[in-house]
Amino acid sequence: MDFQLSTDQKALRAGTRELLERRFGRDALRAAVGQGPAGRPRLDRKLWRALGDAGFFCLRVPEAEGGLGLGLPEAVLVFEEAGRALLPGPLVATFLAARDVAGAATGETVVTAVDGGLVAWLDEADAVHGDTSGAVAVRSVDPLTPLHRVPAGGAPGEASGKASGQVSGEARWEAALLRAAEHLGSAARTLDLAVQYARTREQFGRPIGAFQAVQHLCADMLVRAELARAAVYAAAVTADPLEATGAELLAADAAVRNARDCLQVHGGMGFTWESDVHLHLKRAWVRSGLAGPPADAEERLARGLAGSCGP
Numbered sequence: 430m431d432f433q434l435s436t437d438q439k440a441l442r443a444g445t446r447e448l449l450e451r452r453f454g455r456d457a458l459r460a461a462v463g464q465g466p467a468g469r470p471r472l473d474r475k476l477w478r479a480l481g482d483a484g485f486f487c488l489r490v491p492e493a494e495g496g497l498g499l500g501l502p503e504a505v506l507v508f509e510e511a512g513r514a515l516l517p518g519p520l521v522a523t524f525l526a527a528r529d530v531a532g533a534a535t536g537e538t539v540v541t542a543v544d545g546g547l548v549a550w551l552d553e554a555d556a557v558h559g560d561t562s563g564a565v566a567v568r569s570v571d572p573l574t575p576l577h578r579v580p581a582g583g584a585p586g587e588a589s590g591k592a593s594g595q596v597s598g599e600a601r602w603e604a605a606l607l608r609a610a611e612h613l614g615s616a617a618r619t620l621d622l623a624v625q626y627a628r629t630r631e632q633f634g635r636p637i638g639a640f641q642a643v644q645h646l647c648a649d650m651l652v653r654a655e656l657a658r659a660a661v662y663a664a665a666v667t668a669d670p671l672e673a674t675g676a677e678l679l680a681a682d683a684a685v686r687n688a689r690d691c692l693q694v695h696g697g698m699g700f701t702w703e704s705d706v707h708l709h710l711k712r713a714w715v716r717s718g719l720a721g722p723p724a725d726a727e728e729r730l731a732r733g734l735a736g737s738c739g740p
Contacts, residue, residue: 481536512614
């Protein structure tokens with residue numbers, strides 16, 4: 430059995446990375462930080478429509494309905510690149526609404542959703558999955574993810590303006606898998622940043638990458654990222670909700686811990702505002718919060734595994 434990416438999948442990944450580097454490179458990332466009134470970021474609608482034109486949101490929409498007709502493995506690849514680039518916006522919610530909400534597939538409509546008692550980009554959204562009545566703006570640790578907190582009882586629902594409804598269980602575990610892919614992209618990116626810095630930063634006349642302590646940090650980061658990659662890719666192939674839950678737990682852990690270790694490799698430079706490392710850490714924290722408490726996911730995974738073992 431061949432577990433390598435196909436030629437088409439490699440081309441999709443490369444094309445997505447090229448698109449994001451061109452439309453949302455480091456200069457655009459930095460320009461987006463702190464935009465908008467009262468320091469709240471504004472969603473770049475031109476970028477959103479460019480993503481729609483490139484087929485980002487309609488990737489899993491059947492060709493008969495105007496989409497690309499691809500599968501979960503391909504969706505995971507493009508969301509991995511989005512996580513790597515720290516692409517802002519309610520990507521997962523809009524992607525999952527592409528078949529049901531007019532304009533979502535083309536990037537004309539921005540869709541967000543209530544997750545874990547929080548909703549991201551509420552002020553910028555055209556449609557919302559879930560009841561957001563009584564939502565209160567809260568300060569987000571991630572400068573590129575504005576948040577509102579929803580009172581207890583708010584639950585995900587169908588996107589219809591600001592109305593509520595019910596979202597299928599399939600949509601929930603697919604959302605978990607796509608979040609996991611974003612985590613994976615972030616974990617891989619902070620690994621790259623750490624290795625690059627370790628090769629160029631010198632202390633005592635030697636690159637810091639020559640020191641065993643730094644080598645161990647980078648090696649641990651590599652192991653976490655590759656373990657998360659195996660779990661995310663496998664869940665995309667099997668389309669198993671339990672595997673998607675496990676993949677999100679592993680990928681979230683990799684994203685947070687890799688960002689922390691990347692900060693450690695950078696030393697004082699990693700804590701400066703000019704560095705991108707802290708943005709990856711903050712995004713990983715917020716993305717994990719949108720998924721709800723990790724203990725809940727661990728409990729669901731444990732129950733599912735226990736049930737699959739039989740009496």
